[in-house]
Amino acid sequence: MSEWGGTGEGLPGEIASALSGHGLILRGGFVFGEDEARPQGLSGAPATAVLLVGQAGATHWPHFLRWRQSRSREIADPLDSWSREAIGAVAEFFGARAVLPSDRPYLPFQQWAMRAEGLKPSPLGILMHPDYGLWHAYRGALLFDVEVAIEAPRNPIHLCDLCVGKPCLRSCPVDAHSEAGFAYGDCLRHVRSPSGNACLTGGCLDRNACPHGQGHRYPAELQALHMAAFAGAAEEF
Structure with missing residues (x-):
């Protein structure tokens, strides 16, 4: 049951304010068409609208670290767990259903994001933002039963x-990213090897080579957390 007593017109602004308390931001949204596939809303009926939730740069990082200090060290995916808790609390307050990119069955988050913000994928597959470059993410979404x-x-x-040199395609030691796509196996083997320590601890070299949005670059420990998750390595977070 929603605790919010406002009107639909002011809903996005109120949600953005609530998300800011977790270092998260509202990243656009839209009303589903009647003839398109729609996930279930809070009521169990097909949702009417979706609002995307994410971060710009590492705005969420200090909030996550404070949360992490008060939780068990045995949580398998702490960043995902934090996202679920933070976004879930906002969803409950505003009468929405919270969903995450990791939820099964997988929801089309990238398609939703491109539609909500008008972005396109970079050669690395990450959506390119005009301000944040590659240093942003979508942590979840709010599904509403109303417009x-x-x-x-x-x-x-x-x-x-507009990028001529494409340094994001020339910085990886094993050429994991190319016009042909992402060589997942080559990347994983390299990151798990002794020669891939720089990638494992400092983040993807191709991603870091992109000249856009450098002021929003993730700190090394956040990049290490993501790389450890990718490599299946144990990290103390």
Whole structure:
């Protein structure tokens, strides 16, 4: 049951304010078409609207670290658990269903994100943002049973189209990213090997080579957390 007593018109602003208390931001949204596949909303009926929740740079990181200090060290995926708790609390307050990219069956988060913010994928597959570059993420979404008024995306210039040198395709020691796609196996073997320690502890070299959004670059320990999850390595977070 929702605790929110406002009107639908002011809903996005109130949600953005609530998310900011967790270092998260509202990342656009839209109303589903009647003829498209729609996940269940809080009522169990197909949802009417979706609002994307995420981060810009590492705005969430200090909030996550404070949460982590008060939780068991045995949590298998602490960042995912924190996201579920933080976004779930906001969803409960506003009468929405919270979903995460890791939920099964998988929901089309990247398609939702492109539709909500007008972004396009970079050569690395990560959506390129005009301000944050590759240093942003979508941590979850709020599914509503009612229509939510939110501004349409501004269709920003795709910065990758203006990038001539493409350093993101020339910095990996094993050429994991190319025009042909992502060589997952080659990347994983390298990161797990002694020669991949720089990637494991400091983040993907291709991602770090992108010149856009450098002021929002993740700190090394956050990049290490993501790389450890990718490599299946044990990290003390």
